[in-house]
Amino acid sequence: MIPRAQKSPIPLDDCHLAKAIEILGDRWTLLILRGALFGVRRFDDFQKELNIPRTVLSGRLKKLVDHGILTKQAYKEDGKRARPEYLLSDAGEALRPVLMGLNQWGGAWASDGTAPPISLTHSKTRQKVRPAFVDEDGRETKLSELRISLRR
Amino acid sequence: MIPRAQKSPIPLDDCHLAKAIEILGDRWTLLILRGALFGVRRFDDFQKELNIPRTVLSGRLKKLVDHGILTKQAYKEDGKRARPEYLLSDAGEALRPVLMGLNQWGGAWASDGTAPPISLTHSKTRQKVRPAFVDEDGRETKLSELRISLRR
């Protein structure tokens, strides 16, 4: 087990995790991201799905765009004028494994026993797929083999 | 790319991810967990490290204990009376890979260019390791091959 520490080995100010938490660590932001990962793109769609106050949604979307997690771009349906939509950037896509990991955690530890509603599979082989850590060759590293270290 | 959706395929109420977000999706809770993963265990240690108001810390710790993520138990130093400390439960430990994934994300996408202070490596091969999805054989599945589906 990890020994007791009086403080974390890394100061908050230069901790990437802390930074990520500052950006993403709030309920609405995470729920918006969840929607985005499922394909929701438009203001009113987010608003209806989450029942989030429009002012708050507006603010959160701006923040996500500012941080480069969503991009705001125009789409156009025929006969109608262009309207904006919010798409995941590469940074946003990179959150997919993280949030799916959180989803798995929720299923395993925060579930009330009802069947897990999401399953992840490989689109071709149909095999079940789960979040994990892989090395440069794409081979899994078990948690027990994972080494967390400070640079230099 | 994921097609546009008017709403997420899974209602919020039975989404494990949404549930996890309700429990963990707030700044202080995540920062406390970060400390706990690094070995911080005691009230005042959390308080000093995070500079969190004591009332808030008290409330968050209770919530985490209620949700079974931390356990509150006594420790005893010689000559002193027993005092409580907060340790990660199995559910809490299960968040380690998730938060490490978030840390990697922060390093890759939310960093200001300063060197990443944490690196994840394989303890034997020393290869760098990153979060991803693997199939049952431990082989990586590319994001483009990932299929998200509902259990019937």
Added chain:
DNA sequence: CAGTATCCGGTCTGATACTG
């Protein structure tokens, strides 16, 4: 140490309305 008690000001929430 490990909390609880207070207090105050600010931000977020939630509801509703208005506009291009």
Added chain:
DNA sequence: CAGTATCAGACCGGATACTG
């Protein structure tokens, strides 16, 4: 549709003090 405007109330954050 995609927002901004407004407003009341809840909750949170921050500071400080007090107790076993």
